[in-house]
Amino acid sequence: MSIKENIAHIRAEIDAAARATGRTGADITLVGASKMNDAAACREAIAAGIDALGENRVQEMTSKLAEGA
Numbered sequence: 001m002s003i004k005e006n007i008a009h010i011r012a013e014i015d016a017a018a019r020a021t022g023r024t025g026a027d028i029t030l031v032g033a034s035k036m037n038d039a040a041a042c043r044e045a046i047a048a049g050i051d052a053l054g055e056n057r058v059q060e061m062t063s064k065l066a067e068g069a
Contacts, residue, residue, distance in 0.1 A: 003041065004048040007032075011049070035060070039067035 001009070007030070015025035032050040034042050042053055042064055053069070055061035061069075 003044045007045065007048045007050060034064060034069070039064045039069040042069035 010030065011025060014028050014030065018025050018028055029051045030049075031052045031054050032042075032045045034045075034053045034055045037045075045053065046069070053061075055064070
């Protein structure tokens with residue numbers, strides 16, 4: 001499954017869960033973990049609609065940002 005397909009699948013699950021509680025998927029922030037992924041994968045996730053990326057090491061995210069993530 002591609003990153004784009006995976007995000008679409010997760011968004012569908014989020015939407016279904018949100019509707020079950022009277023909310024919408026727009027009420028929920030989807031945060032992707034960039035750990036162990038390169039800048040290209042981060043860019044792909046952002047292009048596919050990920051709301052935010054998280055990284056547990058500042059130096060890792062700084063490096064990815066320098067590469068254009």
